[in-house]
Amino acid sequence: MRTEAALDSPRENADMNEWPEPREELVQILTPDGERLEQPLYDRWISDIDADALVALLEDLTVVRRIDVEATALQRQGELGLWPPLLGQEASQIGSARALREDDFVFTSYRENAVAYCRGVQLGDLVKVWRGTAFSGWNPFDVGMATPQVIIGAQTLHATGYAMGCKKDGVDSVAVAYFGDGATSQGDVNEAMIFAASFNAPVIFFCQNNHWAISEPVGLQAVRPIADRAPGFGIPSMRVDGNDVLAVMAATRIALDRARSGGGPTFIEAVTYRMGPHTTSDDPSKYEDRASHEEWAAKDPILRLTQYLEGEGILTDEVRAAVKSKADDVAREFRAECIGMANPEPMTVFDNVFAEPHSALDRQKQQFAAYLSYVEGSTR
Amino acid sequence: MSEQLTLSRAIGAGLRRALADDDRVLLMGEDIGDLGGVFRVTDGLKAEFGAERVMDTPLAESAILGTAIGLAYRGFRPVVEIQFDGFIFPAFDQIVAQLGKLRYRTGGAVSMPITIRVPFGGGIGSVEHHSESPEAYFAHTPGLRVVSCSNPQDAYSMIREAIRSDDPVLFFEPKRRYWAKGEVDLEAEPEPLGSAKVVVTGADVTLVTYGPLVATAIDAAAAAVEDGVSVEVIDLRSLAPVDFETVEASVRKTGRLVITHEAAQSGGLGAEIAASITDRCFYHLEAAPQRVTGFDVPYPPAKLEEQYLPDLDRILDAVDRVLGRENSLTGWSAK
Numbered sequence: 001m002r003t004e005a006a007l008d009s010p011r012e013n014a015d016m017n018e019w020p021e022p023r024e025e026l027v028q029i030l031t032p033d034g035e036r037l038e039q040p041l042y043d044r045w046i047s048d049i050d051a052d053a054l055v056a057l058l059e060d061l062t063v064v065r066r067i068d069v070e071a072t073a074l075q076r077q078g079e080l081g082l083w084p085p086l087l088g089q090e091a092s093q094i095g096s097a098r099a100l101r102e103d104d105f106v107f108t109s110y111r112e113n114a115v116a117y118c119r120g121v122q123l124g125d126l127v128k129v130w131r132g133t134a135f136s137g138w139n140p141f142d143v144g145m146a147t148p149q150v151i152i153g154a155q156t157l158h159a160t161g162y163a164m165g166c167k168k169d170g171v172d173s174v175a176v177a178y179f180g181d182g183a184t185s186q187g188d189v190n191e192a193m194i195f196a197a198s199f200n201a202p203v204i205f206f207c208q209n210n211h212w213a214i215s216e217p218v219g220l221q222a223v224r225p226i227a228d229r230a231p232g233f234g235i236p237s238m239r240v241d242g243n244d245v246l247a248v249m250a251a252t253r254i255a256l257d258r259a260r261s262g263g264g265p266t267f268i269e270a271v272t273y274r275m276g277p278h279t280t281s282d283d284p285s286k287y288e289d290r291a292s293h294e295e296w297a298a299k300d301p302i303l304r305l306t307q308y309l310e311g312e313g314i315l316t317d318e319v320r321a322a323v324k325s326k327a328d329d330v331a332r333e334f335r336a337e338c339i340g341m342a343n344p345e346p347m348t349v350f351d352n353v354f355a356e357p358h359s360a361l362d363r364q365k366q367q368f369a370a371y372l373s374y375v376e377g378s379t380r
Numbered sequence: 381m382s383e384q385l386t387l388s389r390a391i392g393a394g395l396r397r398a399l400a401d402d403d404r405v406l407l408m409g410e411d412i413g414d415l416g417g418v419f420r421v422t423d424g425l426k427a428e429f430g431a432e433r434v435m436d437t438p439l440a441e442s443a444i445l446g447t448a449i450g451l452a453y454r455g456f457r458p459v460v461e462i463q464f465d466g467f468i469f470p471a472f473d474q475i476v477a478q479l480g481k482l483r484y485r486t487g488g489a490v491s492m493p494i495t496i497r498v499p500f501g502g503g504i505g506s507v508e509h510h511s512e513s514p515e516a517y518f519a520h521t522p523g524l525r526v527v528s529c530s531n532p533q534d535a536y537s538m539i540r541e542a543i544r545s546d547d548p549v550l551f552f553e554p555k556r557r558y559w560a561k562g563e564v565d566l567e568a569e570p571e572p573l574g575s576a577k578v579v580v581t582g583a584d585v586t587l588v589t590y591g592p593l594v595a596t597a598i599d600a601a602a603a604a605v606e607d608g609v610s611v612e613v614i615d616l617r618s619l620a621p622v623d624f625e626t627v628e629a630s631v632r633k634t635g636r637l638v639i640t641h642e643a644a645q646s647g648g649l650g651a652e653i654a655a656s657i658t659d660r661c662f663y664h665l666e667a668a669p670q671r672v673t674g675f676d677v678p679y680p681p682a683k684l685e686e687q688y689l690p691d692l693d694r695i696l697d698a699v700d701r702v703l704g705r706e707n708s709l710t711g712w713s714a715k
Contacts, residue, residue, distance in 0.1 A: 131682075
């Protein structure tokens with residue numbers, strides 16, 4: 001989708017600024033083969049990640065993948081209306097969310113179920129939106145995470161405003177906006193970056209470039225790497241391997257540190273790949289090139305961490321069994337919570353529209369109550 | 381030549397015909413190319429007409445409408461797809477503050493022959509922003525024509541007519557009826573936009589609706605026959621302007637009016653129709669016009685949409701009310 005013309009240098013005879021070379025390379029600490037690279041600029045940010053912490057990350061990655069697979073199965077069985085798989089994006093979500101503090105606040109899109117898991121969202125609450133029993137599975141203030149946003153990119157402005165508020169209140173909490181490559185085309189996302197820069201807001205723009213906006217390849221949204229856009233707004237950016245949980249964690253910690261110490265916003269492009277469909281309603285065979293899919297399958301985030309831990313002698317049979325057992329338990333509980341969920345009572349359709357009484361709505365509510373009892377009476 | 385088509389296929393056939401008939405017609409939208417749209421309405425059109433005429437756009441609704449306006453300035457006839465009803469709002473400014481005003485602003489010098497296709501309405505168990513009925517915002521906006529089809533033949537003819545119009549047209553597609561089949565005469569000469577249609581003839585009550593609830597209204601009329609009540613059903617088809625002559629003629633005959641739509645009640649199409657018909661034929665009315673609508677709440681989660689959506693029973697309850705028969709509000713008064 002990138003055109004040759006778009007990548008041409010400015011004409012030599014015009015007084016235009018030179019374009020920097022596109023930043024194609026990624027920050028990587030764990031290679032797809034599970035080899036650990038020396039990255040002096042990043043290593044010091046994850047020096048505390050010891051064997052136990054690495055196993056905890058492997059467990060997180062494994063558990064959220066199990067949740068995701070289980071949810072897809074539940075949708076196929078008619079228990080969920082829809083599900084947006086995060087398959088392939090586990091490291092981007094876990095690596096960033098596990099870097100956060102409890103008092104940070106995240107504003108996500110609808111695919112960030114691994115982020116929600118890390119924030120402490122209960123398993124049953126994860127699926128309420130997708131089962132259709134509620135629009136909000138949890139109270140945002142209980143877990144420091146807003147309700148997943150469906151309107152593409154809208155949440156980036158909310159994160160920026162929240163961060164402006166943190167600054168006004170003199171606290172060092174940070175807001176994180178999660179969004180995808182498609183969202184970067186929306187006005188809201190660009191406007192959020194302008195506000196964040198102008199007000200030096202402690203916000204992280206965490207873009208998971210999963211290569212697809214439903215059927216549209218990332219090249220339709222951006223003719224150069226997305227991370228290259230941020231400097232134009234006055235926001236520094238990093239471009240990291242989104243399937244490398246350590247690189248993602250290091251980059252997020254750097255951005256958090258900048259934000260907490262008054263440095264303002266940072267943009268992180270985590271380059272990953274959506275290995276599943278957009279949602280369970282989608283059919284990627286209509287548009288996806290199988291070769292790209294296979295290429296990215298070899299870069300799997302769990303596979304590389306597993307290989308690294310095996311090489312280090314950390315992944316013993318005992319550890320492996322414990323991780324599997326945890327994933328099995330979570331999957332079982334997740335399924336039970338989903339299937340056992342009660343439907344909302346009919347009259348709750350009127351709840352929580354306003355904080356204070358509203359005469360027009362109250363009248364409709366009373367009339368509908370009269371209707372329900374009339375219908376009930378006539379069918380008996 | 382006539383064919384059995386689903387409503388979504390019928391729109392696709394109308395788009396194909398418009399692309400073939402006029403090389404200035406362009407389709408623009410998210411996922412309309414290789415995927416053929418999330419409802420497959422544009423399936424196969426990119427392969428047939430090429431990526432210059434069937435354009436997948438970046439994910440930005442305001443930009444889709446804004447650039448469509450620029451293309452119209454340049455003499456193109458863009459047909460824009462907004463993927464779901466609830467996704468139209470980023471483009472609201474371009475539609476309301478620009479598109480609807482350009483002819484007026486330029487003293488008639490600039491035409492905006494843009495068609496905006498919007499799958500709308502609920503009943504498909506979907507997530508937030510995927511089941512809304514935003515038509516009243518646009519019907520309220522000067523300079524915009526607003527229509528909604530309810531069956532495959534109208535879908536085919538009306539989309540062609542909308543594209544042919546030199547005015548901007550909001551074309552609302554009833555997404556839960558996309559899979560409804562019907563006979564489509566592909567050679568039928570489209571009727572001009574703007575006319576309503578009596579789809580069931582009756583004598584006692586006039587039932588006015590559009591889009592997804594036309595099928596529900598027809599079912600309600602059939603059920604009313606069993607109660608000895610004769611309901612006339614009108615499919616408005618055009619929401620701006622409304623064909624009040626057709627509605628008025630019916631109400632002069634029946635003396636009773638029920639309006640139903642999925643959108644919330646306050647400030648909705650039902651209010652406009654009730655007020656206008658009361659004005660036009662007050663002395664022919666035997667009862668106050670009744671509205672059966674969604675409640676004044678955001679479109680609810682899937683497990684509550686059954687409560688929210690007007691259905692056959694709620695419509696018949698309102699029919700009983702205008703007939704002075706026992707109904708859910710008999711003896712009711714506000715607390």
